[in-house]
Every structure is written in structure tokens, then in C-alpha cells.
Amino acid sequence: xxxxxxxxxxxxxxxxxxxxxxxxxxxxxxxxxxxxxxxxxxxxxxxxxxxxxxxxxxxxxxxxxxxxxxxxxxxxxxxxxxxxxxxxxxxxxxxxxxxxxxxxxxxxxxxxxxxxxxxxxxxxxxxxxxxxxxxxxxxxxxxxxxxxxxxxxxxxxxxxxxxxxxxxxxxxxxxxx
Numbered sequence: 071x072x073x074x075x076x077x078x079x080x081x082x083x084x085x086x087x088x089x090x091x092x093x094x095x096x097x098x099x100x101x102x103x104x105x106x107x108x109x110x111x112x113x114x115x116x117x118x119x120x121x122x123x124x125x126x127x128x129x130x131x132x133x134x135x136x137x138x139x140x141x142x143x144x145x146x147x148x149x150x151x152x153x154x155x156x157x158x159x160x161x162x163x164x165x166x167x168x169x170x171x172x173x174x175x176x177x178x179x180x181x182x183x184x185x186x187x188x189x190x191x192x193x194x195x196x197x198x199x200x201x202x203x204x205x206x207x208x209x210x211x212x213x214x215x216x217x218x219x220x221x222x223x224x225x226x227x228x229x230x231x232x233x234x235x236x237x238x239x240x241x242x243x244x245x246x247x
Contacts, residue, residue, distance in 0.1 A: 076229035081108020081167035083237035086244035088166035094159030
């Protein structure tokens with residue numbers, strides 16, 4: 071499962087591609103919103119404060135594409151009166167960053183985490199299947215097992231080296247070319 075760093079890199083690259091595709095003006099709120107949106111599905115980790123943890127709570131409904139679609143619809147209806155959100159294309163850029171989250175989780179979840187129930191329920195509640203790859207592009211660290219800052223860095227470093235350059239190239243091509 072990708073860390074917040076991996077999600078931010080993938081989310082910003084996705085946001086750049088969407089912004090380019092719809093010709094959205096590149097503003098600070100656009101980038102800040104994309105950065106925040108890329109991490110929203112992991113807000114379910116806040117349930118750990120209440121003692122709720124594991125695959126039954128984290129990476130469940132918050133990583134489901136149909137439910138994220140309903141969240142987007144609700145947000146659109148709530149924000150529709152704010153003309154600047156719709157007219158600037160900012161909302162759609164944020165949606166791109168949001169939807170990058172479960173997809174990057176699938177790409178970074180391998181059979182080890184999948185066997186423990188940490189696959190991604192992309193189609194929940196339509197299907198209970200949890201998606202993961204037999205050969206992920208990068209199987210990240212089990213961050214729940216990290217006991218120090220050094221352990222966290224060791225878990226994030228492969229993402230920075232593998233996802234970072236790809237995200238940077240995509241970002242540069244989308245924004246500057």
C-alpha cells in the first residue's frame with residue numbers, strides 16, 4: 071500500500087494531466103486541493119482512534135470507485151453554487167487526484183498484503199473482490215509494522231525512487247510541454 075508520499079506524487083501527476091486535458095488554469099488552490107484530494111481515501115485511518123483497524127475498516131468503502139463517485143456527486147451538488155469551482159475546472163482536477171488514490175494502491179499492493187485482506191475493493195458494494203497484483207509495480211512496506219522514523223523512510227524510499235521520477239515526468243510533460 072502506498073504511503074501519503076506516493077499518493078501525493080501520483081495525485082499531483084494525475085492532477086496535472088487532467089488540468090492539461092481540460093485547460094484548467096494552474097493556480098495555487100488547484101494544486102493544494104489536488105494534494106489534499108489525493109489523500110482523502112486514507113482518512114478512514116482516523117477510525118483507529120476508536121480502536122477500529124485492519125482490512126475491515128481501512129481500505130474498504132473509502133477506496134471503492136462507486137462510493138467515491140457518490141462522494142464526487144455529493145460534493146458537486148454542494149459546491150455547484152460556487153461558480154469558480156465549476157468554471158475553472160478545479161473540481162475535475164481534484165477528482166482526478168482523488169481517483170488516483172485507489173488505483174495507485176492497487177498498483178502497489180502485492181500478494182503478501184492481498185493475502186492478509188488488504189487488497190483494494192474497487193467495486194464495493196457491487197463486488198466484494200479485493201484487487202491486488204501478483205507482481206505489483208512496487209510492493210511498499212507494511213507501515214503498521216514501522217517502529218521508527220528510519221523504518222518509515224525505508225518504507226517510503228522505494229516509492230520516492232520509483233513513483234517519483236514517473237510522476238515528475240508526467241507532471242512536467244503535462245504542465246510545461
